[in-house]
Amino acid sequence: MTSRWRRSVDELALRGRQRGECERAQEALGRVTSCFQQLAASLGSSADGSFLRDEMDETRNLAQRICRGLSRRLLRLLSDCGPAPSGLEDRQVLDCGPAPSGVEDRQVSERLWVLFLSALETFLSDLRKACDLIGRFPLRQRYDRRALVNTGCVDGVVAVAARVASVQAPWLTLEEEPTPDLTNHITELEAMLSEMQLRVPVAFWSVEATQPAGVEACGGLEGLEGLQEVEDSLEELMEGEIVSRRPACCCLSCVG
Amino acid sequence: MTIRNTLQDHGQRYRPRMACLKKSEKVLLEMQDPKTGLKSQPQRLVITTIPHAITGEDIIAWLADRFQIDTQEARSFGSMLVALGYIYPLQDHKRLVIKPDSSLYRFQTPYFWPTQQWPVEDTDYAIYLAKRNIRKKGILELHEQEHYNRLHKWMNHKWDFIVMQAKEQYRAAKERKKPDRVVFDCQERAYWVVHRPPPGTVTAMDYGLDRQVDPNSDEAITPDFYERIMIFTQQSIMRPRVKSSVSIGALVKYCATYNNHDPFLSRCLPSNPWVTDDVTYWTLNMPCVEIPTKMRVERWTFSFAELLSDTRGRDDFRLFLKKEFSGENLAFWEACEDLKWGEAASIKEKAEHIYKTFLARGAPRWINIDGKTMEVTVKGLKHPHRYVLDPAQTHIYMLMKKDSYGRYQKSPVFKDTVKKAICPDEHRFSCAQLEQNSKKRRPSLSPIILRQMEQEQRAKMAANIDITQLCRFTTPVPHLAVYSGFTDYPTATASPSLTFLAHTPACPSPISVALDSTSVSERRTETGEGEGEGNPAARAQVGGNVSKSRMALSLRRLLKGGCTPGTMFASLSPKCHSAASTSSRIQPISPDQPSQAPPRRTGNFFQIKVDIPPECRIYPIESEDEEEESRVASRGGVGAKEIICPWESLTTQNGTG
Numbered sequence: 001m002t003s004r005w006r007r008s009v010d011e012l013a014l015r016g017r018q019r020g021e022c023e024r025a026q027e028a029l030g031r032v033t034s035c036f037q038q039l040a041a042s043l044g045s046s047a048d049g050s051f052l053r054d055e056m057d058e059t060r061n062l063a064q065r066i067c068r069g070l071s072r073r074l075l076r077l078l079s080d081c082g083p084a085p086s087g088l089e090d091r092q093v094l095d096c097g098p099a100p101s102g103v104e105d106r107q108v109s110e111r112l113w114v115l116f117l118s119a120l121e122t123f124l125s126d127l128r129k130a131c132d133l134i135g136r137f138p139l140r141q142r143y144d145r146r147a148l149v150n151t152g153c154v155d156g157v158v159a160v161a162a163r164v165a166s167v168q169a170p171w172l173t174l175e176e177e178p179t180p181d182l183t184n185h186i187t188e189l190e191a192m193l194s195e196m197q198l199r200v201p202v203a204f205w206s207v208e209a210t211q212p213a214g215v216e217a218c219g220g221l222e223g224l225e226g227l228q229e230v231e232d233s234l235e236e237l238m239e240g241e242i243v244s245r246r247p248a249c250c251c252l253s254c255v256g
Numbered sequence: 257m258t259i260r261n262t263l264q265d266h267g268q269r270y271r272p273r274m275a276c277l278k279k280s281e282k283v284l285l286e287m288q289d290p291k292t293g294l295k296s297q298p299q300r301l302v303i304t305t306i307p308h309a310i311t312g313e314d315i316i317a318w319l320a321d322r323f324q325i326d327t328q329e330a331r332s333f334g335s336m337l338v339a340l341g342y343i344y345p346l347q348d349h350k351r352l353v354i355k356p357d358s359s360l361y362r363f364q365t366p367y368f369w370p371t372q373q374w375p376v377e378d379t380d381y382a383i384y385l386a387k388r389n390i391r392k393k394g395i396l397e398l399h400e401q402e403h404y405n406r407l408h409k410w411m412n413h414k415w416d417f418i419v420m421q422a423k424e425q426y427r428a429a430k431e432r433k434k435p436d437r438v439v440f441d442c443q444e445r446a447y448w449v450v451h452r453p454p455p456g457t458v459t460a461m462d463y464g465l466d467r468q469v470d471p472n473s474d475e476a477i478t479p480d481f482y483e484r485i486m487i488f489t490q491q492s493i494m495r496p497r498v499k500s501s502v503s504i505g506a507l508v509k510y511c512a513t514y515n516n517h518d519p520f521l522s523r524c525l526p527s528n529p530w531v532t533d534d535v536t537y538w539t540l541n542m543p544c545v546e547i548p549t550k551m552r553v554e555r556w557t558f559s560f561a562e563l564l565s566d567t568r569g570r571d572d573f574r575l576f577l578k579k580e581f582s583g584e585n586l587a588f589w590e591a592c593e594d595l596k597w598g599e600a601a602s603i604k605e606k607a608e609h610i611y612k613t614f615l616a617r618g619a620p621r622w623i624n625i626d627g628k629t630m631e632v633t634v635k636g637l638k639h640p641h642r643y644v645l646d647p648a649q650t651h652i653y654m655l656m657k658k659d660s661y662g663r664y665q666k667s668p669v670f671k672d673t674v675k676k677a678i679c680p681d682e683h684r685f686s687c688a689q690l691e692q693n694s695k696k697r698r699p700s701l702s703p704i705i706l707r708q709m710e711q712e713q714r715a716k717m718a719a720n721i722d723i724t725q726l727c728r729f730t731t732p733v734p735h736l737a738v739y740s741g742f743t744d745y746p747t748a749t750a751s752p753s754l755t756f757l758a759h760t761p762a763c764p765s766p767i768s769v770a771l772d773s774t775s776v777s778e779r780r781t782e783t784g785e786g787e788g789e790g791n792p793a794a795r796a797q798v799g800g801n802v803s804k805s806r807m808a809l810s811l812r813r814l815l816k817g818g819c820t821p822g823t824m825f826a827s828l829s830p831k832c833h834s835a836a837s838t839s840s841r842i843q844p845i846s847p848d849q850p851s852q853a854p855p856r857r858t859g860n861f862f863q864i865k866v867d868i869p870p871e872c873r874i875y876p877i878e879s880e881d882e883e884e885e886s887r888v889a890s891r892g893g894v895g896a897k898e899i900i901c902p903w904e905s906l907t908t909q910n911g912t913g
Contacts, residue, residue: 146289151308206413
C-alpha cells in the first residue's frame, strides 16, 4: 500500500513536469504563430520576396515540430488520466491517485488541451490564408513583382525572423525533420486536429479563464512603457482629423 | 403586358454572392502597375515617412480614366472599394468613403483582403480587442467594449489563449521597424472597421446567407455540366417571347407607377427605418393595422394583385364583398392559395374540403364557374395535387378582377378607407437623435410570436359573427373557418352559427341550382354503390316535397356531434330538405356513382333560384339544437355523412356494405 502511495506521488510529480513542459511549449507556439502572422501579413505586398517566404517556411517548420510534440504529450497526459471524474467510475482513483488532486490535474490538463486546440485552429487559418496568397502571388518570374500591392511596407522582416529563431521548446533539439510542403502541412495539421478531438472527449465549456476580463490592460508588459508613449503619439497622429459628423442620409450611395 | 408581382420571389432566382470581390481585386492589381497604375506619394508623419500613400482625387481620376465613366460614378466606385476594405483612409478611418480631395489612402495588404473563403473569425477579433486593450490601457470604444465583454463571456474557455496570443502578437509586431509597425497597425485597424463596423454605419459586407458552393470558383467540366447547359438552352427556346417594345413599355409603366412608392428612390414617410433607425414606418404599415397610410391605399388602386397581396387591402376588399354578399369568391381564392402553398400532407383533406364547400352541387358557398372549368376541376379532384384548382382559381380571380374590383374602387367602403387613411409627417432628426436611434435599435418580434398573433386574429375573426344578421340564408360564413377546418372555437360563446352566404341581398340560397350540364347527365346515369349512409335517406326523400325548414347547425352541435365542417355546411343547404337529403344534391363525381335522387329542379346550370321556404324565419340558433338532435336520432344515425366525395365512396361502401 505504501508503494502504491509512493507510486502515485511519483506519477503526480511526473505529470506535473510534463504539464510544465506543455505550458512552455504552448508559449513557444504562441510566439511562433504570432511571428508567422506578421510574416504572412506581408505576403503579396511590396515587402514580399523570397527571403520572406523562406522565413515563413522556417517558421512553420518550427511550429510544426512544436505542434507534433505538444499533441503527442497532451494526448498521453489526457488519456493517462482517464475520463473526467463523473463520480461513477472507480478506476480513475487507481490511476490518478487521491481524488481531489486528480480532479485538479484533470482540469489543468484540459485547460492546456483547449489552449492548444485553439492555437492550432488559429494557426491553421493563417496557414490557409498564406497558402491562398502564395498561390495568388507566385513570385516565379521577375515581372510578377509588378503585381504586388504597394502597401507601404518596405522592411524585410529580419527582426521577426530573429525572434522566431530565439524560440526554445523542450524537445526541439531532439526532432529534426525537413519542412513539409504547405498543402501537406495544412493537411497534416487538420488530421492532427480531428484525431485529437476524436481520441479524447474534452468538454470545452468546462474550462474557465484564469484571469478576469481586461487584466491585460493593466500593465504587466515588462519594459515596454517607454515605447508605449511614443506609440500612442503615433496613433494620435494617424487619427489626426476629427471624426466628422454623419449627415442625415446614408453616406454610401450604392455599395455592394 | 404587365409586370407580375415582384414580391413573391420564393428564392427561385440565382443570387450571386459578392461577385464584386473578385472584380475589385482585379481592379486593385491594375492600380499597382508602375506605368499605368496609380501614382503614390510618401506620407509624412512626425517621426517618419511612409511611402505609398495615394490621394482621393487621384483614385477618382484614375478610375474615371480607366473605365471611361464620369466623376460621380468613379467616386461611387471608389467608395465601394473603400467600403469593401481594399483601400483604407489614413485620416478619418471610420468613414469608409472616398473624398475627392487630397485626403490620403493606402492599399490594404492582401492578407487583410475580404475574400469569401476566409471567414472572419471572432477569435481573431477577440485577440485584436485584447491587443487594443493593452495599447489603450483599457480605454476601448463603446461598441468595442461591448464586443469585448460579449466575447469574454462566450469564449471564456479560450480566453487564456486569446490573452496570451494578444501579448505575443503585440511583442512580435514590436520587432518590426517603426514605419512598418505603423502601417501594420493601420492595416489591422482598417480590417476590423470593415468587418466589425461601429453601430450606425452601413456595411458593405452584408451579403445574406452563406452558400455551400463558392460562386466564383471554376466549375468542373463534366458530362453533367454540359447536360445542364443543354437543358437550360432547350428551356430558353421553349419560353414564350414578348416583343421588346412591349416589355420595355411595361417596364417604363411599372417604374412610372411605382417611382413615388419606392422607399429608396423617393421619400419614405415618415422616415426610412434603414436610414434613421426609427421604426414608425413599419408600425404604420403592419399587415393588420386599423388605419392604413395614404400611400398604401393608393397602391391598392394600381392593380388587383396589389390589393390582394396586401393583407390590409384584402381585408378591405373582403369587407366590401361581404356587403355585396359575394364573399365566396374571395374565400375560394384564398382556399386555393392555402392549398397551393400548404403542406403536402394536408392537400387531399383541403381539396376535399374546398370541393364540399365551394364546388359541389348544393355546396354552402357555391362559386360560379363555367361548365368546362368545373368539369376539368372536378375530374382533377379525383387525384388532388397542389395545382388541381388552378383553372378554377384563375377563373374566379379574373372574375373578381374584372367585376368586383372595379365596383370596389367606387364603393363607399373604399371611399371611406381613403378618407380615413393617414399621411404621417416627415421626421427631421438631428445627428444626435440619429445616434440615439441607432443605439435604441431592437430586433423585431420573433416569427413564432407573429404567427401566434395571426392565428389569434383569425380565431377572433372567425368567432366574431354579427348575431343580428343570423339567418341561414344571409349570414356570411367566416371563410377561414370554412376551409381551414378550424374547430377551435370556444364552446361558451353564444354567437357562432355557421350558416352560409347568400348571393343577393334578397336572401335567396346560393345553391339552388340544378346541374343540368352534360356532366350532370353523366352523373345521372351512374349506378351507385357507394353513397353509403347517405343513400337510404336520400332515396327516402326522393320525390317527396320536403319543404321543411332547414336547420342551421350551431357550433356546439358541430363539436358535440363531431361532424366535419363539411358535413355541417352541406346540411345547411337551404333547399328545405332535411339534412340527409343533401346528399342527393351533392352528386358524387366519379362516373360509377349513382344519382339516387334526381335534382329537384331542372333548369339552367347557371340559374340561381330564389327559393325561400315559407317557414324561413330568423332563428335564434341555439334553440334548434334539441329539435335537430332528435331528428338526427330518429333517422337512426343516418346522415352522419351528408356529402359524399367520390374518392371516399369505396371506403364508405366497405363500411356500410
